[in-house]
Amino acid sequence: MSTAVSQIDEVKTTPWAGGRSPFSVEYGKIMMWFFLLSDAFTFSSLLIAYGALRFSAATWPAADLIFQSVPGTSIQHGAPLVFVGIMTFILIASSVTMVLGVEAGHRGERKEVALWMVLTIIGGFMFLGCQALEWTHLHEEGFWWGSIPKELGEYFHKGDAASAVSTHQFANLFFTITGFHGFHVFSGVVINIIILINVLAGTYDRRGSYLMVEKVGLYWHFVDLVWVFVFTFFYLV
Amino acid sequence: MSSETTHAHDGHADDHASMSKKKIWQVAGILTMITAIEFIVALYLVPHDIIALHTANPIYIVLTLAKAFYIVAYFMHLKFERVALIYSIAVPVLFIIGLILVLTNESHHWIDLRG
Numbered sequence: 001m002s003t004a005v006s007q008i009d010e011v012k013t014t015p016w017a018g019g020r021s022p023f024s025v026e027y028g029k030i031m032m033w034f035f036l037l038s039d040a041f042t043f044s045s046l047l048i049a050y051g052a053l054r055f056s057a058a059t060w061p062a063a064d065l066i067f068q069s070v071p072g073t074s075i076q077h078g079a080p081l082v083f084v085g086i087m088t089f090i091l092i093a094s095s096v097t098m099v100l101g102v103e104a105g106h107r108g109e110r111k112e113v114a115l116w117m118v119l120t121i122i123g124g125f126m127f128l129g130c131q132a133l134e135w136t137h138l139h140e141e142g143f144w145w146g147s148i149p150k151e152l153g154e155y156f157h158k159g160d161a162a163s164a165v166s167t168h169q170f171a172n173l174f175f176t177i178t179g180f181h182g183f184h185v186f187s188g189v190v191i192n193i194i195i196l197i198n199v200l201a202g203t204y205d206r207r208g209s210y211l212m213v214e215k216v217g218l219y220w221h222f223v224d225l226v227w228v229f230v231f232t233f234f235y236l237v
Numbered sequence: 238m239s240s241e242t243t244h245a246h247d248g249h250a251d252d253h254a255s256m257s258k259k260k261i262w263q264v265a266g267i268l269t270m271i272t273a274i275e276f277i278v279a280l281y282l283v284p285h286d287i288i289a290l291h292t293a294n295p296i297y298i299v300l301t302l303a304k305a306f307y308i309v310a311y312f313m314h315l316k317f318e319r320v321a322l323i324y325s326i327a328v329p330v331l332f333i334i335g336l337i338l339v340l341t342n343e344s345h346h347w348i349d350l351r352g
Binding site: 015016024025030033041044045048049051053055056080081085088092095096098217221224 | 300326
């Protein structure tokens with residue numbers, strides 16, 4: 001009997017030939033990616049709506065005039081964007097500790113993973129604390145959903161007419177978008193804590209893989225990614 | 238049976254070695270530097286009229302996209318995944334670009350509506 005296999009019977013071994021994932025990634029990780037993609041759509045819709053309202057307004061309050069203080073200190077004026085700068089660096093730093101935790105997970109170093117995750121969680125709490133301070137400060141100045149300070153002149157660049165409509169839109173969008181982002185940070189911290197408990201309990205050692213740390217890492221980096229855009233479009237542009 | 242024998246050639250081995258500690262700190266340095274540049278532009282160059290606000294805005298956007306690339310490609314590891322996964326995530330971003338084009342165009346008409 002001939003052992004030659006006709007071309008049509010030959011088993012194909014290309015990535016899309018079936019029998020295994022063409023993505024070569026575990027199911028949960030693919031789902032995390034697709035969830036993050038859908039979340040990216042949500043955040044983009046919010047930010048693009050912000051952009052459209054801003055483009056259609058004759059004048060818009062200036063971020064470097066609104067964010068002048070460092071809440072929690074005596075600096076009440078003359079320090080534009082300093083506080084948000086601190087927040088940005090905190091979030092980048094916590095993203096770095098997270099990726100270091102994922103790297104330690106690849107080597108199966110339980111204690112090292114736990115250390116980096118603790119630092120990531122501290123970073124998350126620091127960011128949330130900063131945001132709470134900033135919200136409180138703005139609230140004291142009179143900004144909130146649907147409410148703005150009486151005197152608007154100081155929030156507009158010289159030569160721009162102060163517009164109550166624009167300021168209202170700015171306030172609503174600011175609290176909605178940073179609030180939605182802060183909610184994501186908060187969820188991330190909670191999920192990080194759950195994963196940290198599992199790391200400490202040795203769950204992933206028994207499982208033989210720290211893939212869960214990688215998945216929660218993806219979410220955490222996404223939160224950082226969104227902040228990069230929020231930071232640019234709310235505070236810089 | 239064949240799927241098991243081909244698994245060895247899947248490229249799983251180089252998956253994990255791709256993000257060394259050195260590379261992580263390198264990317265962290267790049268992200269910090271880009272953010273620092275953004276602050277120099279926002280707090281020094283624009284207030285001192287060295288560059289105009291309308292030239293600063295494209296700079297911010299390019300720097301932001303650069304940061305986004307480094308976070309997604311290296312921290313989220315997407316650069317080292319299969320091409321199929323990279324395209325599954327990267328191509329749908331075209332929808333976002335589409336919405337930007339549609340709504341910025343639309344917003345120019347809203348100016349007239351506002352009167």
